[in-house]
Amino acid sequence: MKTVLMVAEKPSLAQSIAKILSKGNCTSRKGLNGACSVLEYTGSFQGQTVRFKMTSVCGHVMSLDFIGKYNNWDKVDPAELFSQAPTEKKEANPKLNMVKFLQVGLRAIDPVFYILSHNIDGYSSLASQVLDAIQPVMNKGSVREQSVYRAKFSSITDTDIWNAMNRLGEPNRNEALSVDARQELDLRIGCAFTRFQTKYFQGKYGNLDSSLISFGPCQTPTLGFCVERHDKIQSFKPETYWVIQAKVFKGKDSPLTLDWHRVRVFDREVGQMFVNLAKTSREAQVESVSKKEKAKQRPQALNTVEMLRVASSALGMGPQHTMQIAERLYTQGYISYPRTETTHYPENFDLKGALKQQINNCIWAEEVKALLSTGLNRPRKGTDAGDHPPITPMRAASEAELGSDGWRLYEYITRHFIATVSQDCMYLQTTIDFKIGTEAFSCSGKTLVSAGKAGRSHFPPQGNWYVNSKTRT
Secondary structure: OOEEEEEEOOHHHHHHHHHHHOOOOOEEEEOOOOOOEEEEEEEEEOOEEEEEEEEEOOOOOEEEEEOHHHHOOOOOOOOHHHHOOOEEEEEOOHHHOHHHHHHHOOOOOOOOEEEEOOOHHHHHHHHHHHHHHHHHHOOOOOOOHHHEEEEOOOEOOHHHHHHHHHOOEOOOHHHHHHHHHHHHHHHHHHHHHHHHHHHHHOOOOOOOOOOOOOOOOOHHHHHHHHHHHHHHHHHOOOOOOEOOEEEEOOOOOOOEEEEEOOOOEOOHHHHHHHHHHHOOOOOOEEEEEEEEEEEEOOOOOOOHHHHHHHHHHOOOOOHHHHHHHHHHHHHOOOEEOOOOOOOOOOOOOOHHHHHHOOOOOOOOHHHHHHHHHHOOOOOOOOOOOOOOOOOOEOOOOOHHHHOHHHHHHHHHHHHHHHHHOOOOEEEEEEEEEEEEOOEEEEEEEEEEEEOOOOOHHHOOOOOOOOOOOOOOO
């Protein structure tokens, strides 16, 4: 019986994918490195019964470095690292013995190779590196191009995985070479400039920690953004100003706080003058009442930046912690791939299918059923970055399954998704202009017309006033 090897990027992915493809009927054993398991089951491939072996690596198998003598800072001119210094590939984590694990633990593999990956880096680290490692021990000694496959997926669900396996593509060698080229550029530029500026600044500034001043194509622009923001904060000069705020009463009703049309003044004596002018009248005269229906748009589909922003500001979760939770939710099949810049759903994305997964959740079941009954609203057009679909809930979950922080992040992702296919929030804004003495004031309130989903949490029940204040953001 032919044996087919499948390799995933990490052990948790291998477990989830094997469980789906074997329908829960697979055996598992630890590999010799103790970090990766080998899962085996019998299935069908290209019309014949085969034995599948599913395993994984732990990130990149190999890393790029200069050969030994060029790692001596004192004997090598940093300029040499740009062109003269040869590079070599080494095991990224020697303690894992990943190459030996792939060779010894996976002998007698026929030349059929699935690479379960969803990005260019994944192909580079798995297809090229794993293939190079296992080729010497394969049955036929070499692997034909037509026997190497790549499956693309963005979520760990039964539908997405089976669709990926039914639409296998050919790996793109040029993509792998482009990643190799980028890694070499990062190595040469980073090492050369790190060594140069570290040696240059050593001893020149007493308050500078010059043991290592690193440079990198990614970290340098990021540092630039931080410095720019820091400079703006440091150079900001606060200026004192004065605001007049009036409160008007009608009988026993709650007072209305009015905003001054002049907004603010920067001279206290001038402000006091206006206060004295307003105090000449004991009553506020209504000048006009205007009403206008407005909308709060439903959100665009969720990408990583927005998820991290909301997790930080609303959930009190830091970026690293948020991404760790999101990765776990992804590998367990609860959400789609959480690293994406895209805010636009593909035309063939099954929005209704994703929504149906939430129909039995006691928190939002009513809204979901109403949407399925009346029809989904077309999501707002966003940006297609060409990487992965927006972050979307892929199956139902409960707090007991996910834990506290896992559930809070999942709940936000799900609510956001439901909002993207709901109607806009509609509200009626009423503005009343007043005259007190010679000064003009106003107040405005919002009355909910249709909650939609995008704004339900931002507005009070219908009929209540929501008074804006200039001090509010």
